[in-house]
Amino acid sequence: MSTVTGAAILVVRDDPGELRQLLERRFGLDYLVEAVRSVPAAVERLRTWAADGTKVALLLADPRVGEALTRPLLAATRSLASDSGTPWIQSA
Numbered sequence: 001m002s003t004v005t006g007a008a009i010l011v012v013r014d015d016p017g018e019l020r021q022l023l024e025r026r027f028g029l030d031y032l033v034e035a036v037r038s039v040p041a042a043v044e045r046l047r048t049w050a051a052d053g054t055k056v057a058l059l060l061a062d063p064r065v066g067e068a069l070t071r072p073l074l075a076a077t078r079s080l081a082s083d084s085g086t087p088w089i090q091s092a
Contacts, residue, residue: 004045006058008019008049011035014062031057043076 008029011020016035022047024033032054036042042061049056059077 006053007055008032008034009058010042010045010056010060012039012059012061013037014064019060039070039073042073046076 002048003014007030011023011034013019013035014037016037020033020035027033034045036045042059048054048058056077059073061073063070
């Protein structure tokens, strides 16, 4: 699905299916909605989007990912998506 805004929503969760589907139904016409299962995969996705100019509108991370892993993710978000003002939500 092509995005209207050129912006994306990223979900980081060990089982992202249901949340991703909900976000896709609600925001899929306006945003690219993607989900990954790990922090390294999320950082790689952020790098890819930074390289191709995709803005990150929202990043959702499951708190069960753990603080030790969310710190690198937050740092990557700050460095790779700093110009987009990405909201960070750590939620189940």
